[in-house]
Amino acid sequence: MSENNKKSFLEKAAESQVWKSIFRGGGVPRNRRQRMMSVLNSVFLHLHPVRLPKHAVKLKFTWCMGGMSFFIFLILTISGILLMFYYRPTIEYAYTDIIDLAEQVPFGIMRELHRWGAHAMVITVWLHMFRVFMTGSYKPPREFNWGVGVVLLLLTLLLSFTGYLLPWDQLAIWAITVGGNMARATPFLGSEGPGAALLAIGDINFITMASDARFILIGGRFMGEAALLRFYVLHCIGLPFIIMIFMAVHFWRVRKDGGISTPV
Amino acid sequence: MPDGKSTVTKSPEPKAPAALGKTTKDIEGLNRRSFFSWLSFGWVGFVAATGGFFTMLLRFLFPNVLFEPVQTFRAGFPDDYIKGEVSTKWKDKYGVWIIRNDLGIYALSTVCTHLGCTPNWLSSSKKFKCPCHGSGFKATGINFEGPAPRPLERYRIVQADNGEIIVDKTQKYQQEKGQWSDPEAFLMV
Numbered sequence: 539m540s541e542n543n544k545k546s547f548l549e550k551a552a553e554s555q556v557w558k559s560i561f562r563g564g565g566v567p568r569n570r571r572q573r574m575m576s577v578l579n580s581v582f583l584h585l586h587p588v589r590l591p592k593h594a595v596k597l598k599f600t601w602c603m604g605g606m607s608f609f610i611f612l613i614l615t616i617s618g619i620l621l622m623f624y625y626r627p628t629i630e631y632a633y634t635d636i637i638d639l640a641e642q643v644p645f646g647i648m649r650e651l652h653r654w655g656a657h658a659m660v661i662t663v664w665l666h667m668f669r670v671f672m673t674g675s676y677k678p679p680r681e682f683n684w685g686v687g688v689v690l691l692l693l694t695l696l697l698s699f700t701g702y703l704l705p706w707d708q709l710a711i712w713a714i715t716v717g718g719n720m721a722r723a724t725p726f727l728g729s730e731g732p733g734a735a736l737l738a739i740g741d742i743n744f745i746t747m748a749s750d751a752r753f754i755l756i757g758g759r760f761m762g763e764a765a766l767l768r769f770y771v772l773h774c775i776g777l778p779f780i781i782m783i784f785m786a787v788h789f790w791r792v793r794k795d796g797g798i799s800t801p802v
Numbered sequence: 803m804p805d806g807k808s809t810v811t812k813s814p815e816p817k818a819p820a821a822l823g824k825t826t827k828d829i830e831g832l833n834r835r836s837f838f839s840w841l842s843f844g845w846v847g848f849v850a851a852t853g854g855f856f857t858m859l860l861r862f863l864f865p866n867v868l869f870e871p872v873q874t875f876r877a878g879f880p881d882d883y884i885k886g887e888v889s890t891k892w893k894d895k896y897g898v899w900i901i902r903n904d905l906g907i908y909a910l911s912t913v914c915t916h917l918g919c920t921p922n923w924l925s926s927s928k929k930f931k932c933p934c935h936g937s938g939f940k941a942t943g944i945n946f947e948g949p950a951p952r953p954l955e956r957y958r959i960v961q962a963d964n965g966e967i968i969v970d971k972t973q974k975y976q977q978e979k980g981q982w983s984d985p986e987a988f989l990m991v
Contacts, residue, residue: 712934715917715918715919716917716918716919718918749864753864754863754864757863758870759868759870760870762871763869764869
């Protein structure tokens with residue numbers, strides 16, 4: 539009886555059925571095995587290593603740039619969802635909605651947070667890549683995760699590029715105009731790219747202005763509302779969905795390949 | 803030996819394979835060989851269905867009807883344009899310069915051939931100058947300075963029955979391909 543009285547509130551809560559039903563294994567972990575099991579039994583924690591060597595997390599070695607990138611990604615996700623409550627992806631409203639977000643909506647800093655966060659994430663991802671390269675952390679058995687990281691870099695840049703268009707100001711229109719013209723020069727799949735003429739039967743061209751890589755990107759032959767809508771969908775749904783899958787694999791492989799920044 | 807085995811009283815084990823063999827034979831004579839032929843049918847069907855799905859997905863992204871501004875417009879009568887001058891009145895609305903020289907009239911695209919910005923007509927120095935990277939073009943559309951790799955494009959230009967000029971932006975003519983000599987790339991007046 540006296541022992542029961544000594545138990546703290548948290549300890550009692552940890553023995554309740556509600557706690558045990560939510561956290562598999564239940565109870566407060568008291569030894570190494572239980573601590574390990576509590577990590578392995580959580581869908582969120584199991585992406586991370588159970589324990590880390592003290593030297594491996596030294597800031598001067600890791601720069602924490604991978605962690606910063608993920609942290610900024612979370613900020614961008616939350617602020618981005620909030621922005622979606624006010625922003626309408628049409629030529630009529632896109633620009634004025636951005637002005638509205640900055641000047642009238644409470645906490646106009648939300649839009650700035652999203653914009654500057656996007657710049658910051660590109661920088662931290664590059665620095666993360668630079669650190670991984672300089673410490674030789676791309677070597678086997680981590681070479682696959684380096685590849686996953688390159689895909690993540692590409693997706694970060696694509697997210698940045700698709701978001702750039704959404705304010706529909708002069709900067710945005712010219713950026714997508716130039717980007718679209720680059721797609722037009724895609725080998726084989728761009729109407730003005732090398733090899734496009736080879737994909738033809740007689741006089742019938744299959745890769746034309748209305749069927750090439752640029753067309754599928756901007757949803758038309760000329761820059762307009764279809765391009766804005768396509769980039770909006772890619773920016774808010776398509777690319778975040780893909781990047782989250784690759785991020786889960788990336789974090790999980792860090793654990794499986796020997797943890798962060800430890801020689802293996 | 804078989805007798806000895808059968809006398810052992812392990813009821814579930816000997817029964818199970820016998821029962822399985824019976825049912826498979828009873829269903830449709832499914833033996834090892836026909837199982838694999840059905841399996842290959844299954845795989846072909848699966849691959850075809852998956853391929854069809856992704857084909858649909860790709861095709862879905864190519865719309866049949868485009869809600870884009872009209873690409874053909876009437877640009878007034880030839881007399882509206884003065885010889886030796888570049889008209890910028892259709893630049894903002896349609897992205898076209900109309901230029902008349904001693905021989906006739908042609909319609910130039912306002913899209914820079916470097917990276918797609920819009921150059922400005924500088925009447926004092928008689929050239930198109932792109933603000934993005936400094937490409938320069940003569941009034942004919944020929945590039946002569948900056949990074950632009952080729953001349954500006956010309957659009958199809960014809961006359962309607964009443965003499966009005968019609969500019970058709972869906973058809974373009976490139977100098978480096980020798981298309982400027984096409985009769986519809988230049989309107990003789």
